[in-house]
Amino acid sequence: MQTKRMTFPGRWLPYALLAPQVVITLIFFIWPASQALYQSLLREDAFGLRTTFVGLENFVRLFGDPLYLNSMKVTLIFSLGTTLLSMSLALLLAVTVNRMIRSRSSYTTLLVWPYAIAPAIAGVLWWFIFNPSIGIVPYLLDMLGYRWNHRTSGGDAMLLVIIAAAWKQISYNVLFFLAGLQSIPQSLIEAAAIDGASPLKRFWTIVFPLLSPTTFFLLVVNVVYAMFDTFGVIHATTSGGPSQATNILVYKVYADGxxxxxxxxxxxxxxxxxxxVIALTVVQFRFIERRVNY
Amino acid sequence: MVENRPWSNLFAHLILIAGVALVLFPVYVAIIASTQGPGQFLRGTLPLLPGGHAIDNYRAMLDTGLSRAGAPPVGLMLWNSFIMAMAITIGKLAISLLSAFAIVYFRFPFRVFFFWLIFITLMLPVEVRIIPTFQVVANLGMLNSFAGLSIPLIASATATFLFRQFFMTVPEELLEAARVDGAGPLKFFKDILLPLSITNIAALFVIMFIYGWNQYLWPLLITTDPDYYTVVMGIQRMTTAADGDPLWHLVMAAVVMAALPPVLVILFMQRLFVKGLTETEK
Incomplete structure (x- = not known):
């Protein structure tokens, strides 16, 4: 890894400059993480008086525990649902915004601000809209003959948290899709148009393939978001219920511990x-290295 | 735009208007709800036009809060959130600038090791090590304090990388000139590097302020004293109570106030925000 060609001399100064960051990293990141590794090999009795070393038994138990396997399944559905919903809506909006000339920046502003809203608040907002007794959406659904109730129906609850989590993430995806779209050479699209390709055909045969690096990047980021940053959505609304239907892995760590x-x-x-997380980060960084070479 | 098609233009505008409406809808509903009187929610559905109780609701929440739900006044929680967000932001920026400076402008043993040590924090978000981190903070006696709310969150790999990247693009000649003129490392850092980094600092400031303001799990874990509740986590306490009682008009007033500061930051600093977002994420 490089430094500048010419550097400052100094034996202690660089360590002093690094010290705050390194001390905080060691105390609040590395030490707790190693504690987690260590504690995962122990078992405490019910009163916390005695701990015994049990090796990998905790892991074996987890993978035999139907609740944990259920939580994995729930996390998979939740992250795929959130990612697909948010990315497809964002792609549609970004492609449409990208056609605009004069109104482009106003639409971008109007679409971008939900990034600022905390996941927990996004959860509360949609929880209120879908509230079975006073919410607007259940009222409309009732006219269509569907009784919405996320307090008793696991499917309804899952849909609710997916919508809340995806809504908050749309703005992020729109921004990155827009950046990706702007890097596609306009001449390719014009050439296709001259050859008589319809807008839809141009999108699927030119724009979408050329956008794939952005799409893949967003896929990883969105899965990471859905798996780790959505604790607030779940905690502020369903608390993992009803009967474990929305108990994602991150929430379960909190609830069990x-x-x-x-x-x-x-x-x-x-x-x-x-x-x-480590696996996903590695995937993300490998891919970014590749993208630079395109 | 390749060709001119009036109908498809109209269609595009319709899609965008629908999209914007979808994005705005929850917030619109929240604002409407926060202007209603207390009886409105007993009658079934929520009206879609504002009621006349906005000032009462907001004033009540700012000054007294939902004491029955164990939540302090929103004014206090907003203040706590602001202090936490500022402490996290300034802390992250300060320590990342210093460590990037050390890594780029000095040669010393274990330089690469330290770089990787900082890098690892990317892979260890609070969410995956909840209990042990809580134990550390509890042992240090930092529960229910602003230090506990902010210090454990201020290590930042992304900011360090970004500043490292930026410092690498600063021309070598500046350093040579500074050294010829007899400037030491700290003077160079303060008088040359910092002024050059000001746009990057501002862009990261926007992103990190939003990050800090929106912290949820961490304040939830380490504050038991309502005097230290932050507004984003405080709202959760209110909703659990509101689900039993129809106090939604007050809860939604709090929601609007909690969401407003970061949204304003994005709206007024959109250019910096976009720059910060696209640069930190890659």
């Missing part, structure tokens, strides 16, 4: 999540 006080199991779940 902080509410249920099952430290060994919660630590083992943390370790699994860390492995997932």
């Amino acid at each position: 902080f509410v249920g006080l099952n430290l060994g199991s919660s630590a083992a779940q943390s370790v699994i999540l860390m492995a997932i």
Whole structure:
């Protein structure tokens, strides 16, 4: 890794400059993470008086636990649903905004601001709109003959949290799709138009393939978002219910460890999540290296 | 635009208007709800036009809050959120600038090791190590304090990378000239590097302020004293109470106030925001 050609001399100064960042990293990141690794190999008795070393038993138990397997399935559905909903809407909007000339920046502004809204607040907003007794959407659905109730129906609850999480993420995806669209050479599209390709055909045969680096990047970012940043959406609305239907992995770590006080199991779940984050980060960085070479 | 097709233009505008409406709808509903009187929610559906209780609701929430739900006044929570967001933002910027400066402008043993140590924080979000991090903060006696709310969150790999990248583009001649003139490292940092980085700092400031303001899990874990509640997590306490009681007009007033500061930041600093977002994420 490079430095400048010419550098400052100094034996202690660089360490002093790095110290604040490194100390905080060690105390609040590295140490807790290693504690999680260590605790995942222990089991505490019910009163927290005795801990015994149990090796990988916590992990074995987790993978045999129907609740944990259910949580994995729920997380998969939730992240795929959020990612697909948010990215497809964002792509449609970005492509349409990209056609505009004069109104482009006003539309962008109007679409971008939900980025500022916290996931928990997004959850509360949609929780209110879908409130079974006073919400607007259940009222409309009722006229169509559907009784919406996310307090009893797991499917309704899942749909609610997906909508809330995807809504907040649209703005982010629109911004990156717009940036990607602007890097596609206009001459290619014009050439296709001269050859008589319809707008739809131009989109599927030229724009969409050339956009694939952006799409892939957003895919990873959105999955990471749905898996790790949506704790607030779940906690502020369904709390993982009804009957585990929206209990995603991140929420389960919190519920089992902080509410249920099952430290060994919660630590083992943390370790699994860390492995997932590391895998996703590696995928993301490898891909970015490749994109530079395009 | 390749060819002129009036109908498809109209259609495009319709799609965008529908999209904007979808994006605005939840917030519109929240604003409307926050202007209603208390009886409005007993009658079934929510009206779609504003009521006349806006000032009462907002004043009530700012000054007293929902004390029955155990939530302090929103005014206090907004203040707490502001302090936490500012502390996180300034902390992140300060320590990242310093470490990027060390990594780019010095040669010293274990330089690459430290770089990777900082990099690892990217892979360890709070959400995956909840309990042990809580234990550390509890052992340090930092529960229910602004230090506990902000310090554990101020390590930043992304900001360090961004500044490193930027410092690498600063011309070598500046350093040579500064050294010829006898400037030491700290003087060079303060008088040359910082002024050059000001746009990058501003762009990151916008992103990190929003990040700090929207923290949810962390304040939830480490504050039990309502005096330290931040507004984003405080709202959750109110909704659990509101689900039993129809107090939605007050909760929505709080929601609007909690969402307003970061939204204003984006609207007024959109250019910096876009720059910060696209640069930190790659």
